[in-house]
Amino acid sequence: MKKWFGSAAICVNDNYEVLMVRAKESDTWEVPSGSIEEGETPEECCVREVREETGYTVEVKELLFVKTSVIEEVNVKAHYFLVEIVGESTGIEDPDEIIDEVDWKSLSEIVKHKLTYAEDEKILANIVKSQMLHG
Numbered sequence: 001m002k003k004w005f006g007s008a009a010i011c012v013n014d015n016y017e018v019l020m021v022r023a024k025e026s027d028t029w030e031v032p033s034g035s036i037e038e039g040e041t042p043e044e045c046c047v048r049e050v051r052e053e054t055g056y057t058v059e060v061k062e063l064l065f066v067k068t069s070v071i072e073e074v075n076v077k078a079h080y081f082l083v084e085i086v087g088e089s090t091g092i093e094d095p096d097e098i099i100d101e102v103d104w105k106s107l108s109e110i111v112k113h114k115l116t117y118a119e120d121e122k123i124l125a126n127i128v129k130s131q132m133l134h135g
Contacts, residue, residue, distance in 0.1 A: 007031035007046035009083045010059060010124065012131045017104035018124050021053050021087075023116075024100040029089045030116040031124070033078065042079035053087035054102045064127070067119075082127070 009032045013018040020029045034049035036042055043060045050058045061082045069076045092099050105113065107128050115121055 004074050004076050005036045006034055007079045009046050009050045009081055010127050011083045012128055016128050017106050018133055020105045021099050023098045023102040028114045028116040046081045050070045052094045053099045055091040057086045058083035059086050
């Protein structure tokens with residue numbers, strides 16, 4: 001069975017909105033994420049993917065969890081990091097040209113939209129609520 005290793009970034013702004021992306025020809029949203037490249041740490045992958053997909057530079061604050069699953073007969077291992085924005089977005093710089101839209105979504109918007117990974121809805125809600133409680 002094939003294996004895929006990647007990283008994902010959860011970024012919550014001061015308005016408790018989550019940084020999300022939507023791929024071209026898709027109606028689903030997800031947090032910025034992508035494949036770990038050869039010689040790259042999961043943290044480096046996370047920072048690179050956010051920059052490419054959103055134009056934002058981020059700083060990794062902590063590893064939240066590692067999600068393992070099987071998607072279309074591929075063993076998936078994704079490192080989810082809590083990140084913080086450093087500066088303004090320079091715009092989408094995606095070399096794969098798959099990202100069509102970047103937006104900050106509130107929890108109420110997240111539940112209205114279809115997510116690429118449905119299980120992320122609960123995860124994002126818990127992270128945002130935790131941020132609201134602890135700043």
